[in-house]
Amino acid sequence: QVQLVESGGGLVQAGDSLRLSCAASGRTFSHSGMAWFRQAPGKEREFVAAVSWTGDSTYYADSVKGRFTISRDNAKTTVYLQMNSLKPEDTAVYYCAVKMGGWYSLRPENYDYWGQGTQVTVSS
16 A cells, blocks of 8 residues: 655745655555645645656646755655745645656546645745
């Protein structure tokens, strides 16, 4: 059974930083892409960032480009999201996801495994 466990969320002020982690277990994720999505109340789940299996390629939503950095540690099958210069509009539940066979998609339905989410709240 595949399990993705996110951690690192919390309540911060605008301009602060947070680092989210997602630990994967249960199977090998070779040649898989990993990504972060977020979902604010009343809104659809939206793509935030993705990283390829090797970690050499990354892709970001325009709304977070230059502020967020995604990375992965394959030895520990962990993906990270460093979030800097946080804004109130970044408030959401953040989910990590794994896409088998291919490294990213903007559409959540194209991902195979999901974590339970971690809440990030940014106050103004």
